[in-house]
Amino acid sequence: MTSILFDAPGPRARSRNVVLSVITVLVVLAIIGFIILRFTESGQFTAAKWKIFTFPLVQKTILSSIGVTLRAFAAAAVGSLLFGILLAFGRLSDHRWISLPCYWVTELLRAIPVLIMMMILYYGLPPLGVHGITPFTAVVVALIAYNGSVLAEVFRAGIESLPKGQKEAGFAIGLSKGKVQRLILLPQAVRAMLPVIIAQLVVILKDTALGFIITFNEILFQANYFGTQAQYGSPVLPALMVAGATYIVLCLLLSGIAKWLEWRLRRGPKAIEIQPKVMADA
Amino acid sequence: MNTLTDNLELFTTGFKNTGILFIVSAVFALILGTIVAAMRVSPVPAMRAAGTLYVNTVRNMPLTVILAFFALGYPKLGLVPVNFITAAAIGLSLYTATYVAEAIRSGINTVPVGQAEAARAIGLPFMQSLTLVILPQAFRSVIPPLFSVFIALLKNTTVAAGFSVLEAGAIRANLSERGYPALTGLLWVALIFVILVIGVLSPLQRYFENKWRVAR
Numbered sequence: 001m002t003s004i005l006f007d008a009p010g011p012r013a014r015s016r017n018v019v020l021s022v023i024t025v026l027v028v029l030a031i032i033g034f035i036i037l038r039f040t041e042s043g044q045f046t047a048a049k050w051k052i053f054t055f056p057l058v059q060k061t062i063l064s065s066i067g068v069t070l071r072a073f074a075a076a077a078v079g080s081l082l083f084g085i086l087l088a089f090g091r092l093s094d095h096r097w098i099s100l101p102c103y104w105v106t107e108l109l110r111a112i113p114v115l116i117m118m119m120i121l122y123y124g125l126p127p128l129g130v131h132g133i134t135p136f137t138a139v140v141v142a143l144i145a146y147n148g149s150v151l152a153e154v155f156r157a158g159i160e161s162l163p164k165g166q167k168e169a170g171f172a173i174g175l176s177k178g179k180v181q182r183l184i185l186l187p188q189a190v191r192a193m194l195p196v197i198i199a200q201l202v203v204i205l206k207d208t209a210l211g212f213i214i215t216f217n218e219i220l221f222q223a224n225y226f227g228t229q230a231q232y233g234s235p236v237l238p239a240l241m242v243a244g245a246t247y248i249v250l251c252l253l254l255s256g257i258a259k260w261l262e263w264r265l266r267r268g269p270k271a272i273e274i275q276p277k278v279m280a281d282a
Numbered sequence: 283m284n285t286l287t288d289n290l291e292l293f294t295t296g297f298k299n300t301g302i303l304f305i306v307s308a309v310f311a312l313i314l315g316t317i318v319a320a321m322r323v324s325p326v327p328a329m330r331a332a333g334t335l336y337v338n339t340v341r342n343m344p345l346t347v348i349l350a351f352f353a354l355g356y357p358k359l360g361l362v363p364v365n366f367i368t369a370a371a372i373g374l375s376l377y378t379a380t381y382v383a384e385a386i387r388s389g390i391n392t393v394p395v396g397q398a399e400a401a402r403a404i405g406l407p408f409m410q411s412l413t414l415v416i417l418p419q420a421f422r423s424v425i426p427p428l429f430s431v432f433i434a435l436l437k438n439t440t441v442a443a444g445f446s447v448l449e450a451g452a453i454r455a456n457l458s459e460r461g462y463p464a465l466t467g468l469l470w471v472a473l474i475f476v477i478l479v480i481g482v483l484s485p486l487q488r489y490f491e492n493k494w495r496v497a498r
Contacts, residue, residue: 021326114437117472127463234358248343
């Protein structure tokens, strides 16, 4: 690999790199080894602690909790994309009475923690007489509100970074303002911003785990429930390992599908190369 | 208004702990993130691999799981006991460091190639060209993404409320015990966050952006 940051290594640099590599590997192995040692010594790897995960019913419950997480993710992802497009078009409107409120809504939603939004929906609204707020709706609506406003900024940055000629060409062939936005600008902006949009989708998937705090029965909630079963030795760490590994697999799968999609899109008519200036928001 | 004035000490304790969590985690995330970013561009393949492994593992795990690990799982290991706020600070630092590392790494890529080449031409080794030439310029260009990471960190501190830390996110549970309406308390918390983000952190970002603007 060549890098602009350092010269191609000569004999001395090569031997030094080998020494540093060995030290790094040793340090990483020491850290991992220490963790495994502590886990073993405190009995986290004993069969008794993992027994609970061998029951078919427990496995089924975990699988169904993955389904619950994925359902919440799908609803929140579609909702945030639509809400984001709506807010972005609102902000780009020529009418100030539309663009200004959209600006304030975007700024406001981006400044409130998602968890506080979930709590407002789940604990705050029922006493006012709003019925039928399940943890699922609270999680999905809060995720749509927050990620929609983040995605709105992404779409807006994408549309604004397109060359001016695109819009003018659209008007020149007689398209209306809405059609120029919908048919000309948005598809190109989405393609240019795809990496950021995907990163934000991963954030949505991860943030469904916040539902744990408002008793939404997703992966972490189920894992914690099994982890506190005293008759199986309270396997908190094994349960958290299962939950953590599940999330990593889900996120990597989502990134993989997204990478494949991006590759498919890039094969099509040549996309305009724009440097995205915005990053996904944790 | 009553909900705020009657429980002022609850709100001040809550936001004081939020502030402590935020500042401690921000400092450690910045230090750790810079080290990881440097590892990911270093000439040593094993260091690059270690940095990538850390970032990819932690970034693909929800913060809630990481905090659960430190708050619920760690005590089972029989190591030095830590209180919940320390556990939360460790979890937040480790999580945020990955985002800091990615932001700084993208900043390193924006530094013109000529800068690195000039540094190498005058004979600077990797560490010196990185710390004396590349990173100071990279930091300036990543102020906006770095501040969005820190704004996200400030909001993420509320997750610690789910793990027995008395901070802003935990105000609701305490208010409910005292018989005050949850919604009013939560709206006050949301308002304070809006003020902190739009009124404090965003102007701070604009100030640093103007002060450290790279003249090219």
